[in-house]
Amino acid sequence: MAAETSGSELVNVVALLGAAVVMVPIFRRIGLGSVLGYLAAGLLIGPFGLGWFSDPQAILHVAELGVVMFLFVIGLEMRPSHLWSLRQEIFGLGSLQIAVCTMALTGVGLAFGFPLPVSFIGAAGFVLTSTAIVMQLLGERGDIALPNGQKIVSILLFEDLLIVPLLALVAFISPDMREQAADSRWLSVGIGVAALAGLIAAGIWLLNPLFRILAAAKAREVMTAAALLVVLGAALLMQVGGLSMAMGAFLAGVLLSESTFRHQLEADIEPFRGILLGLFFLAVGMSLDLAVVARNWPLIVSGVLAMMLVKALCIYVVARVMRSSHAEALDRAVLMAQGGEFAFVLFAAASAAHVIDATVNANLTAIVVLSMALTPLFVILIRPLIPKKVESMDGIDVAENLSGTVLVIGFGRFGQVMSQCLLARGCEVTIIDTDVEMIRSAADFGFIVYYGDGTRLDVLRASGAPTARAIAVCVDNKESASLICELVREEFPHASVLVRAYDREHAAKLVAAGADFQIRETFESALRFGEAALRALGVEAEEAAETAAEVRRRDAERFELEVAAGDVRAGRSMMLGNAPRPVPTPFTAPRREARPLTAETAAVTRETAEEAQ
The missing domain is CATH 3.40.50.720 (NAD(P)-binding Rossmann-like Domain)
Structure with a gap:
């Protein structure tokens, strides 16, 4: 029996890898990008495609580690001094964009006839942009280190931090809130703060001495194990504290960004990050319930288009108000017009707290998944409309009437x-x-x-x-x-x-x-x-x-x-x-x-x- 179970799991692994190996090169070849290839592969082999998998949520839960490791690698590139220089973008631009988008998307929910709590939860979930998709697209273009890319990364970081107060807000607006004692709520807040303080303390005083000891041992595999331990340990600590696993991994990366072991850690994590991030996109594709889409397709299709359009418009307006160019604002609006992976966490929490019912949860999840799947396609379609950046010729002499030997x-x-x-x-x-x-x-x-x-x-x-x-x-x-x-x-x-x-x-x-x-x-x-x-x-x-x-x-x-x-x-x-x-x-x-x-x-x-x- 154990052998049969083991063989079945091996078949699942082969199916996942095979689907990715076949679909991703095809989609990249035709210019649609690897993200859309992963999503299509997941939809093909998922429970609503060929039916090779029946529980995509289980795969999604494991695959979220890909996002965690991705943010750890990003954190390694974010030295504290550099992060401090982005404080205006993180807390200024990020908070303004989120506030404007949340209000506008809540209005969209009310226009569709949903109650205010449901509209707010749907809007808040859709505001949380997919870090995985946006960072993957930025990475493929090589724009992460550019000024516009840094602004987008700053907003994504602020959105990752936002999941914590949103989950707390869900608990407060829950009909079951009266059953929960105030002491219990304050205890949860205290645990979260303690977890955050513990991670920062460990990063400052423990991690560098640990890696120096391991480097002296000259055991390559132990260094790799230690890198995984740091990433997963930081994520686990934040999860126990009721915070975002991705935020914990990012903070761990930032704390190690000044370390002499930074490049070694990045090299050790990179293979795991790439595989798990691809697995995450596969699981998102599997999660698209085609039966729900078929039953409620007018609501879902109109909801996807309305939410993406309104969010993109809000992002564009905010970017222009903050003095970004038309091309930069349009690019950011299209890249960030989708919902993200943290929306699934928020919707699940809201459903468990009886703020939204199971049907609304399924519809909202389908809207977010479709928006994630459409983003790479919209990026390709909008690319010809984005004017190319014209370099300033100030102080540059143009060749004219010259002579020389x-x-x-x-x-x-x-x-x-x-x-x-x-x-x-x-x-x-x-x-x-x-x-x-x-x-x-x-x-x-x-x-x-x-x-x-x-x-x-x-x-x-x-x-x-x-x-x-x-x-x-x-x-x-x-x-x-x-x-x-x-x-x-x-x-x-x-x-x-x-x-x-x-x-x-x-x-x-x-x-x-x-x-x-x-x-x-x-x-x-x-x-x-x-x-x-x-x-x-x-x-x-x-x-x-x-x-x-x-x-x-x-x-x-x-x-x-x-x-x-x-x-x-x-x-x-x-x-x-x-x-x-x-x-x-x-x-x-x-x-x-x-x-x-x-x-x-x-x-x-x-x-x-x-x-x-």
């Missing part, structure tokens, strides 16, 4: 280093790039970099290409480099064209395009690295240098054969080890007006470029 296109790490040789000889160099932030940073070190797209012929003319004796293409995009090389060779044949190549194939294409000199961006540095590795192994310096030179020679021979086989103009190619076509000297092109590059500035720029490597 050498035109450098692209001023990343490669361009910075190569320009040092030219600047050291006093050459007249014109530099253009399209990265506004880089241009501003370069100005701080004495470089004059103009804004200009080297793939445009008009920009090349305005940047001085007609009078330049050499044009150095240092951009890090191989398609752009090839296009610039072709343009320069056709329109400015008098200039020597030197191009940064990405790899061997790209280098051959550049030869075909007429480049006078090309070099693979990592080839020479890799050879020097290999030569140093040989010396580290005890090989004599002269022998190591000869070995590197032999590798260079063989590579040049292979490359020449490939170029010849490709029937390209090998005669124009300047291979490694060959000198490029000499540029006439001295440089006598008319000097453009620019800030002088002093000896001190040149030294600083050389050091900066070397560090950038």
Whole structure:
């Protein structure tokens, strides 16, 4: 019998993993995101789909640990000083948004004919945005660390804190409240405060010494176990105190954010977090009761649309009032327009306290689940309507009527280093790039970099290409480099064209395009690295240098054969080890007006470029 039970559980695990492995890549492939893929997989194999699972709530209860671990990882990135700097967003922006949304959504409930207590519970549950979905979407876009992402994280944190007073409020408005003694209520509050204080004390005085002892033991698996112990222990302590498990994990992460073990803890938790978070989305998909939706579909469909629309409008208005841009406000409104996982906790508590009945609980749960499922889809649909952020051009000079002996296109790490040789000889160099932030940073070190797209012929003319004796293409995009090389060779044949190549194939294409000199961006540095590795192994310096030179020679021979086989103009190619076509000297092109590059500035720029490597 035990073997049968064990086999059945194994089948369930295989079914969950199989559904995720099949559906998530499909949804990501068609551009719908992994969250919607998990939700669809859960709906497919759940009790209201194929019926492989009959109790999604049990899975959801376990899968909530994924949200817990996710918030722990977020907490590790939130140093206390950084968290304190977000206090205005957390308590100012967060409280304003929640207050406005709660009042508006309560009005929606009243308009649907529900009593005030039921309307308030439904509104309060829907206000609690899904931390899991929003953080997953922000993470996939890489926006968590950006200012707009930080504001959203701040609001989510405040909403997580809000579940505590909401649960207390449910107890107060319960018809059974008279049966509960006042002493019992104050005892619950005291337990919660004590749990919170205990967690903070443990984080300050116990956790770092514990991890130092475990690190000294050099037992990798024990460190992983300790990381899980911290996360689950903090969550359990908060749950015992009647607070949010997610809040406990987040606080534990914040308390360890200054620790030297922060990166190790994050690496240990990451695999568990990813699996459990996916399991959470699967369980949410399973929880969508299609029978309830079918019986009450007019109410549920209209409720989902009304609640999401009103909440999105409120979030947009609050964001604009707090001086966010239209694009930022619209993005935040769509991302946070759904209900969240804590709504299930609130509705269950309200049902147990007889504030709402079982039917209302099922309807509200279906509305929240549908809103969570629709959010990734709405994010995709609204994306074309969000205007792209236009970077400010204040203080940026646009390439126009310039002249110089050498035109450098692209001023990343490669361009910075190569320009040092030219600047050291006093050459007249014109530099253009399209990265506004880089241009501003370069100005701080004495470089004059103009804004200009080297793939445009008009920009090349305005940047001085007609009078330049050499044009150095240092951009890090191989398609752009090839296009610039072709343009320069056709329109400015008098200039020597030197191009940064990405790899061997790209280098051959550049030869075909007429480049006078090309070099693979990592080839020479890799050879020097290999030569140093040989010396580290005890090989004599002269022998190591000869070995590197032999590798260079063989590579040049292979490359020449490939170029010849490709029937390209090998005669124009300047291979490694060959000198490029000499540029006439001295440089006598008319000097453009620019800030002088002093000896001190040149030294600083050389050091900066070397560090950038």
